[in-house]
Amino acid sequence: MTDVPSLPVTEAVRQKWGWFLALGIVLVIGGMLMIALPLASSIAVTLVIAIVFAIGGAVQIWHAFSVPGWGGFVWNIATGAIALAGGIAVYFNPVVGAAALTLVVAAILLAQGIAQILLAMKIRPHDGWGWVLFAGIVSALAGLCIWFEFPSSAVWVLGLLAGVSVLINGWSFIAIALAARTIGKRLSS
Template identity: 60%
Template structure:
């Protein structure tokens, strides 16, 4: 327990010492998030291309790993999943609009599943404080999933970029609030 308190105090001191850097990082992230939101189609395609590159790299490493560890029972599984990732990444990279469409459907499905799960969880917690916030988050996730799903395929032009932009902007805002709370009061 004492180590945890000491560690927390160390973290707080580090934040106080570098609050300006936290503030600058937060401002840059908010600005970057706003750029992503302002250009959602370009952001969506850029995200798709990044995912494609990760799939290609991950697939290639997984195939290499399969052959390096050829004697183990997971060889075939490693090889097949590596090939699927590599081929999928190449296809997405060469057809980024089709990849964006597919990823948009995945995002919609994730929001729908997350929203349903949050609502079930909220109603199981119902007598406890805060269950309403979880339910509200579930409704928002469900609404986002339904909106993306029913606006498909036109939602592919904005969904990924908007989600990424809002995430980056809110992350930046969290750094700004930490910085402002830690700055010395003159």
Template identity: 55%
Template sequence: MADASPSIREIRQKIEDNWGWFLALGLCLLLGGMILIAAPLASSIAITLLMAAVLVVGGLVQIYQAFRAKGGQMWSLVTGIIAVIGGIVIYTNPLAGTFALTLVIAAVFIAQGVSQLLLGFKLKPHEGWFWVVLAGLVSLLAGVMIWMELPSSAAWAVGLVAGISVMFNGWSYIAIALAARAMKG
């Protein structure tokens, strides 16, 4: 059976042919990220409400599937019910949901930072180990900072993290578009 995935050459050609769209997407994402960062509380609440909606819809679909399937779907039913209840609770109190998301972000940053520090020190004889350690230190410090500033960090952490992520995605599309434009000649 032949591999149906596009080749690197096909992907490059598609990017070169559509570099303007990639640039437009990158600029939109960059602007969107700036907006998220400029209004972190509103962004945090909006993201929390979106997650609540996803939980409710996903939970309802899971409950439906549990009733459609024959036998052995008790865990799916229970998980679906928990997701729906969680989504409703978050929707009715988005600030509490934002607080919970902030706790998760802090915990993930701390765990990621410790993991990267350990990996970086294991890699120490190899070139580039310092950057892994530095990234781990930044993640660890960010997580501790968010954790230590609770509950006030709930007002800005989710929106700031989302904004930074969206901005970096925007920059990556801009870089791809400009490189493709240069290759196109």
């Protein structure tokens, strides 16, 4: 294994500022689409997850029969059947699935927000750290809003608040990229 010298955050970001900018732009566009189509975003995400669970459950059941003599046969069948049935149920009733997914997304956004706040504190001397902090606060607040509005607005708030969070995350990466580019220009002058 070769040792790769570690670069300061500012230097690493300055060298790859274009990638940070591209990521930010993709996230901003995705966030705007999610905000413009919150119901469609909520249902689409729910349907994808339902399909993944159904296929995963079917494969798990097939796997249980493909490995005879394995001690986990019954549990593999049970967990596969639960995933398959749950995936099918959510697929045919995506509004109920979106409501359940709303709680999961609330928890994810809250955890992501806390992690981003901690990341902001870690990179605090770096230009643009305040945007990462702001993105973390927005993500955490989005998670809390989803949780406290449940279940009445679960169908539309999921797509809307997740879109806002993605949009703000995109702006944070754009801000970091532009700050790194500005620093690079100053250093090369």
